[in-house]
Amino acid sequence: MAIHPPMLYLGYVGLTVPFAFAMGALLARRTDERWIVATRRWTLAAWAFLGIGQLLGAHWAYVEIGWGGFYAWDPVENAALMPWLAATAFLHSVMIQEKRGMLKVWNVLLIVLAFGLSLFGTFLTRSGIIQSIHSFTQSSIGPWFLGFICLIVVGSLALVFARLPLLRTKTRLESLVSREATFLYNNLLLVALALTILWGVVYPILSQAVTGQAATVSKPYYNFFLHTFGLPLLLLMGIGPLVAWRRASLRALGRTFLWPLAAALVAGIALLAAGAGSSRIGVIAYTFSVFVLASIALEFARGTAARKALGGVGWPAAFSSLIARNRRRYGGYVVHASVVLLAIGVTGASAYQTVREARLKPGQSMTVAGDRLVFRGFQTRMESNHRAIRGLVDVYRGDKYLGRYTPGKNQYFAEDQVSNEVAIRHDLLTGGDLFLIADQVNSNGSIDLKALQKPLVNLLWLAGLVFVGGSLIALWPDAREERRLAERYADAVVRI
Amino acid sequence: MLLAVACVALVALPFLREPSPKDDRLVAPDELEQRRLALAEERDRALAALKELEFDHRTGKVSDDDYRTLVGPLRRRAAEALRALDLRASPTVEEKPVPTHG
Numbered sequence: 382m383a384i385h386p387p388m389l390y391l392g393y394v395g396l397t398v399p400f401a402f403a404m405g406a407l408l409a410r411r412t413d414e415r416w417i418v419a420t421r422r423w424t425l426a427a428w429a430f431l432g433i434g435q436l437l438g439a440h441w442a443y444v445e446i447g448w449g450g451f452y453a454w455d456p457v458e459n460a461a462l463m464p465w466l467a468a469t470a471f472l473h474s475v476m477i478q479e480k481r482g483m484l485k486v487w488n489v490l491l492i493v494l495a496f497g498l499s500l501f502g503t504f505l506t507r508s509g510i511i512q513s514i515h516s517f518t519q520s521s522i523g524p525w526f527l528g529f530i531c532l533i534v535v536g537s538l539a540l541v542f543a544r545l546p547l548l549r550t551k552t553r554l555e556s557l558v559s560r561e562a563t564f565l566y567n568n569l570l571l572v573a574l575a576l577t578i579l580w581g582v583v584y585p586i587l588s589q590a591v592t593g594q595a596a597t598v599s600k601p602y603y604n605f606f607l608h609t610f611g612l613p614l615l616l617l618m619g620i621g622p623l624v625a626w627r628r629a630s631l632r633a634l635g636r637t638f639l640w641p642l643a644a645a646l647v648a649g650i651a652l653l654a655a656g657a658g659s660s661r662i663g664v665i666a667y668t669f670s671v672f673v674l675a676s677i678a679l680e681f682a683r684g685t686a687a688r689k690a691l692g693g694v695g696w697p698a699a700f701s702s703l704i705a706r707n708r709r710r711y712g713g714y715v716v717h718a719s720v721v722l723l724a725i726g727v728t729g730a731s732a733y734q735t736v737r738e739a740r741l742k743p744g745q746s747m748t749v750a751g752d753r754l755v756f757r758g759f760q761t762r763m764e765s766n767h768r769a770i771r772g773l774v775d776v777y778r779g780d781k782y783l784g785r786y787t788p789g790k791n792q793y794f795a796e797d798q799v800s801n802e803v804a805i806r807h808d809l810l811t812g813g814d815l816f817l818i819a820d821q822v823n824s825n826g827s828i829d830l831k832a833l834q835k836p837l838v839n840l841l842w843l844a845g846l847v848f849v850g851g852s853l854i855a856l857w858p859d860a861r862e863e864r865r866l867a868e869r870y871a872d873a874v875v876r877i
Numbered sequence: 878m879l880l881a882v883a884c885v886a887l888v889a890l891p892f893l894r895e896p897s898p899k900d901d902r903l904v905a906p907d908e909l910e911q912r913r914l915a916l917a918e919e920r921d922r923a924l925a926a927l928k929e930l931e932f933d934h935r936t937g938k939v940s941d942d943d944y945r946t947l948v949g950p951l952r953r954r955a956a957e958a959l960r961a962l963d964l965r966a967s968p969t970v971e972e973k974p975v976p977t978h979g
Contacts, residue, residue, distance in 0.1 A: 411906055413914045480929075482922060625939045626929060627947055633940040683936040690935070869917045 385441055388434030389461055393499040395427025396464060399471075400496035400537075403489050407540045412485060412547040417475050418866055422856055424475075424492075428468040429852035435461050436845040447801025449816050449833045451730070451841065454603040456582045460502030463575045463582075467495035470571035473564045476709075480626060481561055485548040486541065487568070493537040498575065500530045510586060556628035563621040567614060574610040578603065608662055612669060615724055618717045619673035622680045640679055645672035663732035670721045670728075677714045677721075684711075704854060712855025719851055722844035729813070729837030738820070742827045750834035752815055753777040759822070760787070767793040769802070772819045772828045776806060788817040788830070812837045916961050923955035 399420040406416035438458065439451040452458060471491040477484050504510075508523030541548070554562060581598040589595040623637040648671035652664050681703070688706075689699035704711045739747040741756035748754070757773040771789035775782065786804035793800070806815040813836040821829035906914070930947055933939040939947070 409906075413911070414918055415914075480922060480926065482918070623938065625933045625943070626926065628943060629938070630940045630943050633938060633943060636940075637938050680936075683938075684932075687932060687935040865921065869921060870914075 385434055385437040388430050388437060390434075392427050392429075392431030392434055392461070393464070393503060395423060395430060396468065396492075396496050396499045398423040398427070399492050403492045404537060404540060407489065407544045410544065410547060412544060414479060415870060417478060417488070418870075421475070422858075424468065424472060425852065425856050428465065428472060429849070429856070431461060431465040431468065432848055432852075433845065435465065436841070436848070440842060440845075443838075444803070444805070447803045447818055449736075449803075449818060449831070449835075451838075454581070454600055456585075457502070457505050459578050459582050459603075460498070460505045463578055464495045464498040464502060466571050466575040466578075467491055467498055470568045470575075471495055473571075474568050477561045477564050481552055482550055483552045483554070483561070485550055486545065489541050489548065490538075491568075491572075493534065493541070494572070494575070497530065497534045497537075498579070500526075500533060501579075504530060505582070558624060558629050558634070560621060560624050560626045563617055563624055567617050567621065570610045570614045570617070574606060574614075577606040577610070611724075612662075612665055615666065615669045615673060615721070618720065619669065619676040622714060622717075623676050637679075641672050641675035644675035645669070657733070660728075660732035663728050666724055666728040666732070670725050673717065673721045677718055680714060681711070705859075706861075708857050708859055709855050712851050712853070712857075715851030715854055716848055717851075719844045719847035722840045722847060726812075726837050726840035726844060729840070730835040733836050735834040736831070738829065738831045740821075740823070740827050740829050742825075747830065747832065749815070749832040751778060752783070752832075752834065754817070754830065754832055756828055756830065757785075759789075759826070759828070764791075766795065767791045770819075770822050771802070772822070772830065774804070774817055774830065776815065786815075786817050788819040790819060790822055807839060809839070812839045812843075814838050913962070916958050920955060920958035920962060923951055923958060927951050927955060 399416075402416040402420045406412060435458070438461070442448075442453070443451040471488065474484050474488050474491060478488055504523070504526045508526055510523055554565070556562065581602055584598050585595040619641060623634070623641065625633065645668050649664060649668040652658070652667055657664050657667065681700070684703045685696060685700045688694075688703045689696060692699060692702060694702070735750040737747055737749040739745075741747060743756055743758040746753055746755040753776070755775045755777070757775060760771045760773055762769050769789065769791050771787040774786050774788065776784055776786060783806065786806055788804040789802050791800045791802055792798075801818060804817040806817075808814065813834065816833040816835055818831040818833075819828055820831050823829065927948070930939060930944065930951060934941075934944045
């Protein structure tokens with residue numbers, strides 16, 4: 382938990398750098414790619430910190446808060462997600478500018494959006510305008526901060542408008558079936574998702590201001606848009622790498638899509654045969670996930686084979702050379718793999734989770750997803766600042782004893798506060814968790830026990846590690862690239 | 878409030894002072910410099926696109942037909958940008974306008 386806020390802070394603050402460079406470039410009428418090249422790693426680092434910060438926050442919520450989930454669509458959670466989505470769109474669209482010289486206006490607008498949303502996130506946390514676990518203070522800074530955000534956004538947009546003639550480009554999209562087109566679709570979906578989340582966050586505030594009553598925007602609203610925009614995004618992560626820049630013929634597409642499509646088809650049929658059809662969204666998400674993983678694996682395999690043929694070296698050398706020669710692309714693929722792991726974990730833990738609740742007296746049992754839970758009674762111990770009450774729950778699978786787990790509550794002497802202390806049984810083989818919550822500790826010696834079986838949820842945390850790995854690969858400096866850029870800008874001395 | 882104004886003034890001070898050396902100012906790039914940069918970016922873009930096209934062709938992502946259609950214009954663009962940059966590097970040669978494609 383200790384590093385979750387600093388990570389998010391680094392993410393928020395880091396977005397200042399590309400924003401400042403973009404504004405500086407516009408002010409100085411230097412609308413070439415230098416501001417993008419100079420801030421590439423800053424943007425990537427800020428984006429990675431935001432992503433890591435959110436995953437750490439999700440892990441903390443899962444283990445510590447005790448409600449059985451990892452993301453609650455809390456306004457401040459959303460406030461960190463929105464700039465991350467905008468920055469993700471930016472990281473993709475700058476590649477179109479670098480490769481094709483297109484989307485100059487869009488890229489500047491995206492960085493204004495990402496920075497504006499990071500300011501908005503800080504505003505939500507510090508202004509006390511919302512009720513949330515993350516709202517740290519009731520202070521008078523709100524109106525000032527809101528004024529500052531308006532100033533930044535309006536000022537930036539006015540500057541972009543004033544520089545429009547310099548930002549316009551002649552290059553047009555050659556084909557709707559090309560890498561740059563898939564990046565465009567991805568951008569539209571990411572921005573649409575960020576804006577619908579933004580609407581969900583501000584709607585209660587606006588309704589409070591207009592009608593005096595705060596309307597609530599709850600989980601179904603967010604889930605609807607997550608499915609509507611998130612699933613096509615997942616699919617695009619598999620399609621994008623398989624499509625060439627500029628244009629792709631049907632013949633080439635047929636060849637590159639064959640194996641990933643076949644893998645996805647087999648996975649979809651196997652999932653339905655295994656009974657996963659209880660959740661349509663789940664089957665779609667898993668089928669798309671297999672498609673994306675297959676396309677990433679194919680990209681690495683074909684790339685390594687081509688590098689091997691070119692260099693006449695062994696497989697390991699060809700593989701490392703492939704990554705070293707295009708760290709951004711292959712680091713990006715590793716990040717894509719982490720997003721797929723995340724999607725699999727989230728789908729397993731939400732679409733396929735089993736929840737059972739029961740009031741148990743000592744000796745009584747309940748069953749959740751095949752596991753038998755036997756309540757044995759309570760154990761209480763006094764600590765320096767609280768009384769710890771733990772329910773003793775023995776878990777069996779068939780006749781096999783899996784262990785004793787102790788969900789309970791801590792009663793803190795100061796301010797009479799009570800916290801939920803959950804018990805989690807990690808199954809590293811299946812990636813799932815048995816999550817136990819002592820909802821109520823009753824005076825007659827019984828317990829209101831809530832048990833959640835969450836398949837594949839541990840892939841979320843694995844996704845975090847893969848995400849860090851992919852980000853590091855993409856961030857790692859490339860001497861060849863640095864030399865090329867140094868040569869390009871050698872004569873263009875910036876006089877300050 | 879006073880503290881905030883003082884902080885803003887302190888941070889903004891270097892921007893308000895008149896720079897002493899004559900060239901110590903942020904200047905908009907002149908047309909020549911803009912053109913040179915655009916050409917350098919165009920050259921790098923075309924060369925990178927060529928490399929990418931070759932690699933995508935080798936991995937089967939680009940068909941033979943697509944490769945033949947795309948490689949010519951990319952080579953021409955790279956050559957045009959290189960030629961135009963060479964002309965700029967040589968002060969004795971009169972500049973000719975060179976079309977850019979991006």
